[in-house]
Amino acid sequence: MSVLELHDVHKSFGDLKVLKGINFKVERGEIVVILGPSGAGKSTLLRIMNFLEHPDSGQVVFLGKKLNGNYKIIRWARSKMGFVFQHFNLFSHLKALDNVAIGLVKVKGKSWHEAREIAMKYLEKVGLSDKAQNYPSQLSGGQKQRVAIARALAMEPEMILFDEPTSALDPSLVGEVLEVMKSLAREGRTMIVVTHEMGFAKSVGTRIIYMEDGRILEESGPTEFFKNPRNERAKRFVDSILERVI
Numbered sequence: 001m002s003v004l005e006l007h008d009v010h011k012s013f014g015d016l017k018v019l020k021g022i023n024f025k026v027e028r029g030e031i032v033v034i035l036g037p038s039g040a041g042k043s044t045l046l047r048i049m050n051f052l053e054h055p056d057s058g059q060v061v062f063l064g065k066k067l068n069g070n071y072k073i074i075r076w077a078r079s080k081m082g083f084v085f086q087h088f089n090l091f092s093h094l095k096a097l098d099n100v101a102i103g104l105v106k107v108k109g110k111s112w113h114e115a116r117e118i119a120m121k122y123l124e125k126v127g128l129s130d131k132a133q134n135y136p137s138q139l140s141g142g143q144k145q146r147v148a149i150a151r152a153l154a155m156e157p158e159m160i161l162f163d164e165p166t167s168a169l170d171p172s173l174v175g176e177v178l179e180v181m182k183s184l185a186r187e188g189r190t191m192i193v194v195t196h197e198m199g200f201a202k203s204v205g206t207r208i209i210y211m212e213d214g215r216i217l218e219e220s221g222p223t224e225f226f227k228n229p230r231n232e233r234a235k236r237f238v239d240s241i242l243e244r245v246i
């Protein structure tokens, strides 16, 4: 059974067609990297996978269950899917530890005591046990994002979605977040990552999906994709990013 399947998913905002028939499957342990220019529909696609947006038509199937608008099923699916956002989305009034613990209390019904014990374990995992008592305003961007990753992990998700997790960060802080993501990849976690970090895409991705204008234009292994993209627009995108790096 695939972890996630999308069948002919369409989505418009008013007259703007943002997703134009997306078909897509993710198997356990895959690290799927989604690339594409701004406005391609990448964030919308991730939000549909998590049912933060409803598709106009088509189907999303998570662990064999259709997400069809039934709120109970959506809640169940969300509890098994981590989501890491570009802008962290931490609660500013909660300490790092409680930002990680709160989902365990609210969604999994644990006591605060037990939730904090579990949360501490995950803060240790991302190298932040010494910052447990800090509020988000007392953390660097890289540390905030690692707290957000710990929060996702604490829920023991079947899959984690990352939407440009490093693009709001100062360049000097990108590495520490990518290192944590690489360690998750090595553990065999199922991940879908929207990123402009080509080095990460190439060395960690097991599959690359190139999107433009609401469609998937190319899907291939990372070596193949970066060496010889079949699609002309994918090739131009890769060239333009590599030029910017140099």
Ligand SMILES: Nc1ncnc2c1ncn2[C@@H]1O[C@H](COP(=O)(O)OP(=O)(O)OP(=O)(O)O)[C@@H](O)[C@H]1O
Binding pocket: 013, 016, 018, 036, 037, 038, 039, 040, 041, 042, 043, 044, 045
């Ligand atoms: N809630 C919304 N209401 C109206 N239009 C929206 C909404 N969300 C996204 N859009 C539009 O849909 C298109 C795709 O947006 P999306 O955020 O999915 O792109 P993206 O590929 O993630 O881009 P970026 O790389 O800049 O993050 C854009 O033209 C955007 O303006």
Ligand SMILES: [Mg+2]
Binding pocket: 042, 043, 044, 163
């Ligand atoms: Mg986006």
